[in-house]
Amino acid sequence: MDYQDYYEKAFEISNPLYDNPVYQTVLELLNSEWLVWINWVLCFVTLIAFAVYCLSKEGRDEHGRAIIGTACMYGTAALVILMNVLGLFSQTAITNLAIFTNCLRIVCNGYFLTVLISIAILRKIR
Numbered sequence: 254m255d256y257q258d259y260y261e262k263a264f265e266i267s268n269p270l271y272d273n274p275v276y277q278t279v280l281e282l283l284n285s286e287w288l289v290w291i292n293w294v295l296c297f298v299t300l301i302a303f304a305v306y307c308l309s310k311e312g313r314d315e316h317g318r319a320i321i322g323t324a325c326m327y328g329t330a331a332l333v334i335l336m337n338v339l340g341l342f343s344q345t346a347i348t349n350l351a352i353f354t355n356c357l358r359i360v361c362n363g364y365f366l367t368v369l370i371s372i373a374i375l376r377k378i379r
Contacts, residue, residue, distance in 0.1 A: 280345070280352070283351070283352045283355045283356065284349055284351050284352050284355075285351070286351060288351075288355055289351055289354055289355055289358075292354075292355055292358035292359060292362060293358060295358075295362050296358050296361050296362050296365070299362060299365035299366060299369060300365060302365075302369055303365055303368060303369060306321070306369075306372060307321060316379070319379075320372055320375045320376060320379065321372065323371065323375055324367075324368045324369075324371035324372045324375060325368055327367055327368070327371045328364050328365070328367045328368035328371065329364075331363055331364055331367035332360070332363070332364045332367075335359075335360045335363045335364070336360060339356055339357075339360055342356070
């Protein structure tokens, strides 16, 4: 088997789920250019919100650092789960640069949103 045959076999779409209309809709959504920019803006906004809380007066005291540490622990657990889910769909994710970019930014957004939601909940609980 030469390299070209191996390459075609590696990226052959033979899964019956690829014919599913829901899958096709999600694939088209991930392949859209506007979602790349929405994900980029959302990733940037969540990163800024996290940095603002970390650098705020509340985030720098002992209580705030405990909240940040706990929230980051939950975020890390979510990151591990999201990266494993992305690994399951890696063949689909690497088919197109826009899809791959959207998948990575969705994982990043999932991490930051988990951390920010955890911070909001932990601030109310503690």
